[in-house]
Amino acid sequence: MSAVHGKEPVAVVGVGQTHHTSARHDVSIAGLVREAAHRALVDASMTWADVDAVVIGKAPDFFEGVMMPELYLADALGAVGKPVMRVHTAGSVGGSTALVATSLVAARVHRTVLTLAFEKQSESNAMWGLSLPVPFQQPLLAGAGGFFAPHVRAYMRRTGAPDTVGALVAYKDRRNALRNPYAHLHEKDITLEKVRSSPMLWDPIRYSETCPSSDGACAMVLTDEAGGRRAPGPVAWVHGGAMRSEPTMFAGKDFVSPRAGRDCAADVYRQAGITDPRRQIDAVEMYVPFSWYEPMWLENLGFAQEGEGWKLTESGVTELDGDLPVNPSGGVLSTNPIGASGMIRFAEAALQVRGTAGGHQVDGARLALGHAYGGGSQFFAMWVVGSGHPGE
Amino acid sequence: MTTRTRPQARRDVAIVAFAQTRHVRDSAALSEVEMLMPVLHEVLDQVGLTAGEIGFTCSGSCDYLAGRAFSFTMALDGVGAWPPISESHVETDGAWALYEAWVKLLTGEADTALVYSYGKSSPGRLRDVLTRQLDPYYLAPLWPDSVALAALQAQALIDAGDTDEAALAAVAGRNRTAAVANPYAQEPGDRPQGEYVVRPLRRGDCPPVGDGAAAVVLAAGDTARRLCERPAWIRGMDHRIEAHALGVRDLTDSPSTRLAAERAGAFEAPVDTAELHAPFTSQEVVLRKALGLGDDVAVNPSGGPLAANPVMAAGLIRLGEAAARIHRGASRRALAHATSGPCLQQNLVAVLEGEDR
Numbered sequence: 001m002s003a004v005h006g007k008e009p010v011a012v013v014g015v016g017q018t019h020h021t022s023a024r025h026d027v028s029i030a031g032l033v034r035e036a037a038h039r040a041l042v043d044a045s046m047t048w049a050d051v052d053a054v055v056i057g058k059a060p061d062f063f064e065g066v067m068m069p070e071l072y073l074a075d076a077l078g079a080v081g082k083p084v085m086r087v088h089t090a091g092s093v094g095g096s097t098a099l100v101a102t103s104l105v106a107a108r109v110h111r112t113v114l115t116l117a118f119e120k121q122s123e124s125n126a127m128w129g130l131s132l133p134v135p136f137q138q139p140l141l142a143g144a145g146g147f148f149a150p151h152v153r154a155y156m157r158r159t160g161a162p163d164t165v166g167a168l169v170a171y172k173d174r175r176n177a178l179r180n181p182y183a184h185l186h187e188k189d190i191t192l193e194k195v196r197s198s199p200m201l202w203d204p205i206r207y208s209e210t211c212p213s214s215d216g217a218c219a220m221v222l223t224d225e226a227g228g229r230r231a232p233g234p235v236a237w238v239h240g241g242a243m244r245s246e247p248t249m250f251a252g253k254d255f256v257s258p259r260a261g262r263d264c265a266a267d268v269y270r271q272a273g274i275t276d277p278r279r280q281i282d283a284v285e286m287y288v289p290f291s292w293y294e295p296m297w298l299e300n301l302g303f304a305q306e307g308e309g310w311k312l313t314e315s316g317v318t319e320l321d322g323d324l325p326v327n328p329s330g331g332v333l334s335t336n337p338i339g340a341s342g343m344i345r346f347a348e349a350a351l352q353v354r355g356t357a358g359g360h361q362v363d364g365a366r367l368a369l370g371h372a373y374g375g376g377s378q379f380f381a382m383w384v385v386g387s388g389h390p391g392e
Numbered sequence: 393m394t395t396r397t398r399p400q401a402r403r404d405v406a407i408v409a410f411a412q413t414r415h416v417r418d419s420a421a422l423s424e425v426e427m428l429m430p431v432l433h434e435v436l437d438q439v440g441l442t443a444g445e446i447g448f449t450c451s452g453s454c455d456y457l458a459g460r461a462f463s464f465t466m467a468l469d470g471v472g473a474w475p476p477i478s479e480s481h482v483e484t485d486g487a488w489a490l491y492e493a494w495v496k497l498l499t500g501e502a503d504t505a506l507v508y509s510y511g512k513s514s515p516g517r518l519r520d521v522l523t524r525q526l527d528p529y530y531l532a533p534l535w536p537d538s539v540a541l542a543a544l545q546a547q548a549l550i551d552a553g554d555t556d557e558a559a560l561a562a563v564a565g566r567n568r569t570a571a572v573a574n575p576y577a578q579e580p581g582d583r584p585q586g587e588y589v590v591r592p593l594r595r596g597d598c599p600p601v602g603d604g605a606a607a608v609v610l611a612a613g614d615t616a617r618r619l620c621e622r623p624a625w626i627r628g629m630d631h632r633i634e635a636h637a638l639g640v641r642d643l644t645d646s647p648s649t650r651l652a653a654e655r656a657g658a659f660e661a662p663v664d665t666a667e668l669h670a671p672f673t674s675q676e677v678v679l680r681k682a683l684g685l686g687d688d689v690a691v692n693p694s695g696g697p698l699a700a701n702p703v704m705a706a707g708l709i710r711l712g713e714a715a716a717r718i719h720r721g722a723s724r725r726a727l728a729h730a731t732s733g734p735c736l737q738q739n740l741v742a743v744l745e746g747e748d749r
Contacts, residue, residue: 006500007499007500007501028529029528059461060455060461060462061454061455061456061483062455062456062461063461064528065524065528066524066525066528066532067454067455067456067521067522067524067525068454068456068483068484068525068732068733069525069528070484071525071526071633071636071732071733071734071737071738072525072526072527072528072636073636074633074634074635074636074737074738075635075636075637079633080633080634080635081632081633081634081647081648081651082632082633083630083631083632083633084631084633084738085482085488085491085492086482086483086484086488087480087481087482087483087492088455088464088481088482088483089479089480089481090462090465096480099480100480100492100495103492103495103496103499103501104495106499107495107496107498107499108402108498109495109498123528129461130461242478243478243479243480244476244477244478244479245449245468245473245476245477245478245479246473246474246475246476246477247468247469247472247473247474248465248466248468248469249469250469250474258476259475259476260473260476263475263476264476375462375465376465378465378468379479
């Protein structure tokens with residue numbers, strides 16, 4: 001069944017983020033989110049009064065020790081008298097939050113929606129917040145790295161990828177981050193050798209192949225067709241968006257290339273009319289918290305045949321000047337305010353097609369993919385944004 | 393409070409099924425998943441669908457009740473999300489999950505939605521847990537608990553001449569007497585008001601603490617008509633938030649409820665039923681005033697949260713109870729309300745209607 005009048009086209013007209021760092025002691029949680037929201041509004045040439053509703057997301061509340069913080073943040077987000085929705089879908093939440101906001105405009109419930117995601121990890125301890133007490137989880141499985149390392153090992157065994165590939169991803173993303181003033185890590189003296197010789201944390205994942213813990217927020221202003229058409233600045237149009245979930249564990253689950261990720265990508269590509277993602281998509285912001293997830297997701301997202309993803313990474317295709325730049329912003333490996341990391345992917349994809357990515361702009365990017373995942377490789381959120389109107 | 397919102401030229405979406413647990417003080421023998429599973433099966437059985445046939449799934453729950461991060465993932469395992477499903481989650485009452493699902497159906501991307509929520513208050517001390525949702529820098533360190541904050545609101549109402557202790561006792565008696573007819577209620581039947589918990593609120597003015605779960609199925613257009621004899625059509629739904637700091641709010645009023653009701657179209661025609669998410673007797677007084685409900689409206693015929701208040705599900709249950717009343721022909725036009733945050737900070741209002749065929 002089709003909608004009564006079809007969906008309203010949705011435009012990204014404003015993007016804002018904080019300078020991400022390990023501890024933003026200079027601001028409260030409210031100050032942090034307001035900084036990102038304010039930048040997004042300025043970017044959109046809008047004020048708080050232009051916003052009809054706010055959709056906010058973040059990862060588990062234990063990461064700050066504040067239960068349902070959106071209640072306390074209503075004032076800071078200029079939301080008093082407006083609808084506020086709070087999304088939580090694990091690590092994919094930043095992406096899911098943007099998609100819930102997109103739906104509000106697409107369904108013509110609201111014209112203009114401010115969407116925002118944040119994490120202020122310095123207020124608590126995310127690694128232990130993620131480490132469930134026995135008997136919910138086996139002992140010594142500390143943090144996300146302990147969960148994901150065996151699946152990286154499975155990928156290496158399955159594909160025969162040389163063990164040098166992970167370091168290449170980290171080396172690329174950390175160099176890309178040097179071009180992004182908002183990125184958390186700015187390792188000016190990074191070398192491939194330094195990545196390769198960094199301490200082993202969760203074999204085969206080394207320290208330099210691991211995402212940092214960041215404080216940060218990211219916000220976007222989404223609006224309807226009329227708003228997009230009259231926007232004074234460049235616009236990113238939403239060409240497709242989807243979420244998929246599957247159980248954490250079950251017999252037959254493929255942790256290396258989860259079906260939920262493949263299904264989600266297929267749905268988004270169908271909406272966006274993409275039949276050959278490798279050729280048609282100009283830039284990818286994918287959620288790579290540990291280096292090896294770049295080649296793994298390249299296959300899961302259909303950019304490479306099964307077993308071939310690492311070859312794209314190894315041959316430089318995913319470099320900023322390659323023909324499929326992946327994480328030109330520096331990615332999650334350089335900036336990881338967990339709940340915001342997914343939204344940063346979505347927002348960075350929008351910046352690319354708006355041509356406003358600054359020092360990490362991919363020349364001529366017209367179509368970009370934003371990707372987020374979470375939980376036990378089970379929650380996926382993606383969107384494709386383009387410089388052109390989806391109907392044209 | 394003013395805002396620009398689109399006129400409601402919308403796809404027709406209805407609540408077509410509702411199920412809930414028998415709410416209990418302590419479900420220690422059951423995990424959240426075990427508590428939820430029978431409700432999911434029951435609601436899907438009502439419409440003859442499987443989880444895989446549902447277009448969109450959305451849930452509401454809270455890690456702070458479960459005491460662990462990502463607690464909702466266990467519930468998702470119970471849903472049986474395989475092959476993968478289109479799914480989302482809100483970290484609040486399931487009424488907002490229903491709202492997200494409603495919006496999803498309005499886009500036309502799905503024709504059916506499964507919405508569920510659950511909460512087990514028994515593992516912790518709820519009054520302490522809820523203090524963690526207050527301003528973390530200025531309020532939470534003082535641990536002002538949910539009953540104490542509600543008592544401030546009740547006293548403000550009494551001081552304003554809006555109610556008195558006898559009237560509050562009557563609210564408690566009416567709700568719990570109605571709950572006698574509700575097999576799912578945790579605390580049915582009128583009972584003595586008891587001692588003060590926090591003056592002026594007595595034990596009878598406060599909701600029972602308990603565990604429970606609820607689920608509904610939404611469907612659009614002809615799908616809804618096929619799945620349900622008498623769908624409860626969502627004529628409008630809206631939610632609004634107020635400032636967090638209690639000191640800047642007039643606790644005797646609920647402008648966010650009134651605005652949400654206005655946006656939902658509640659004042660365009662009279663309702664015969666209202667299911668209000670008023671955990672404290674005094675909050676029913678506030679909501680009745682904000683919504684302009686007269687004595688001719690059946691308020692909380694289910695017994696309301698004073699008879700069963702499984703946190704994170706109690707708001708969704710209001711929508712479910714109002715819809716169920718329409719399903720069985722006992723209501724033509726009903727209002728359902730859900731709340732979140734201290735002293736009714738955030739409020740959602742839905743208007744549901746049956747249609748005579």
